[in-house]
Amino acid sequence: MINFPIQVDTCYIFVRHAPQYIARFRCAASNDCPVPYDLFRINILDPRDARLTQHLTKEDFDYWLRQLPHDKIPDDDELTFEMWQEALAEMKDALYQVVNQVLQNGKMPTSWEGALTTLIPKKVGEGKILGSIRLICLMKTATKIVTSVCAKRLSKSLEQQSGLQGPQEGFRPDRSTRQRISRFISALQDVERNQCTICVTFLDFENYFHTISLPALFLLLRKFGMNENDVQALESYYEHSHIRVIHTDGEKSARIPLHRGLRQGCPLSPILGGVVVNAILRWLDFKGGGLSQGDVVTNTLCFADFADDSMLMTTNVHDMNVLLACVNSDCQ
Numbered sequence: 234m235i236n237f238p239i240q241v242d243t244c245y246i247f248v249r250h251a252p253q254y255i256a257r258f259r260c261a262a263s264n265d266c267p268v269p270y271d272l273f274r275i276n277i278l279d280p281r282d283a284r285l286t287q288h289l290t291k292e293d294f295d296y297w298l299r300q301l302p303h304d305k306i307p308d309d310d311e312l313t314f315e316m317w318q319e320a321l322a323e324m325k326d327a328l329y330q331v332v333n334q335v336l337q338n339g340k341m342p343t344s345w346e347g348a349l350t351t352l353i354p355k356k357v358g359e360g361k362i363l364g365s366i367r368l369i370c371l372m373k374t375a376t377k378i379v380t381s382v383c384a385k386r387l388s389k390s391l392e393q394q395s396g397l398q399g400p401q402e403g404f405r406p407d408r409s410t411r412q413r414i415s416r417f418i419s420a421l422q423d424v425e426r427n428q429c430t431i432c433v434t435f436l437d438f439e440n441y442f443h444t445i446s447l448p449a450l451f452l453l454l455r456k457f458g459m460n461e462n463d464v465q466a467l468e469s470y471y472e473h474s475h476i477r478v479i480h481t482d483g484e485k486s487a488r489i490p491l492h493r494g495l496r497q498g499c500p501l502s503p504i505l506g507g508v509v510v511n512a513i514l515r516w517l518d519f520k521g522g523g524l525s526q527g528d529v530v531t532n533t534l535c536f537a538d539f540a541d542d543s544m545l546m547t548t549n550v551h552d553m554n555v556l557l558a559c560v561n562s563d564c565q
Contacts, residue, residue, distance in 0.1 A: 272515040276395045277458030284386045285463040286339055294329045297382060301374075308349055308373040309485075317374060328375060335379050339466025341473070345376040347488065348496060350476040368443065370476060370498035377500060383467075384500040387459075391508070396457055398514035401507060413544065420546055432553040434545040436560065438510075442502055443494035445509055447471050450495075453512055454505075467501075510543075516559050517545070 278284075301314035317328065335341055348370040359365035372380075391397050392406065417433070424431040447468075454464050474496065478486040495502035545560075547553040 269516070269519070272512075272519055273456040273458075277456075278390055278394050278396060278460070280458050280460055282390075283460040283462045284390045285383045286337055286460075286466050287386070289329075289333050289336055289382060291329060293382075294332065295325075297378060298325065301378070305374075306371055308347075308371050310373055312374050314374050317378075328378075332375070332379055332382075336382065339462065339469055341376065341379070341470055343473075345373050345379075346470075346473045347475045347477065348372040348376075348498070349485065350478050352478065368476075368497055370496040372496070372499060380470075381500040384504050387501075388504050391457075391504070394458075397507065397511055398518060401511060401514055405507075417544065417546075430548055432545075432547045432550055434553060434557065436543045436545070438543075442497045442506060445494055445506060447493055450505060450509055453508055457508060457511075467505075513560060517556055520555055520559055 298318055301318060303315055305314060307313050317325070320328075331342070335345075351369050351371065353367045353369055354362070355365045355367055388406070397405065420431060451464055451468055454467070455461075471491070474491045475488045476491060476496070477488055480486070495506055545553065545556050547556065
């Protein structure tokens, strides 16, 4: 049993048939998810292969440095990516030595563990509504170099080992909302052509990044076969994470330790969040009841660009209720 406390915010169901019928309902928030361990016996990482804590070559470091984006707001150390890119060779080499040491030892320097956080309302005029606030973390550029390397290594490993389910589109190389939209349009065309029924549910997970349980995340990473040294490096990183909130007058709050959730703005957050939700995908694949298109049966949880938006498709309401029961149980 895996504790997976992500709440379902809003759920819309569309049932298409002649005549067309549309029903809507709000899912009750719930808290517990019994994902069978047998679902982690195939398509997992090699636990003997330490990816995140591998040595970083100087050539790879120079490549990462060149790939850093421009015009990004730095942490309060005011060191931008452009400064590192234009720095003297001796400074770049010193940074390389520290980054390599952090990667191999799995320990961040104390000064790299925190982040400034700005509070950005999701909609204009909702700046005083707590539920409408998005927390964006401004991390030190050196920290982002380390976490970017880790995120790229983990993503590559998951893709090579087929660790992520096929319908998961978000935060993956060469994937976008286009595949999801194309799959949905194709399904509707197939239903129209064959005069059959399709049930579609669109799900949005509430406060996705900020509600993920860190113990559940590390348990899932181990179940997905991640090397123990790599998992412990991530545990160390999150164990000491903290933020300081920037107020509108420029003042900064005291340190606030983070006991749950992933920092929005950290390069690791999208791929780690994808691993968490992938547990649901595997369970739904196991349950079956997906939509049949030609010779292909798609088991129907498809992700858009953001991992908190998902879609289910079945041929009848009974199968949809089975899948929704899984999601509801997973989100408890």
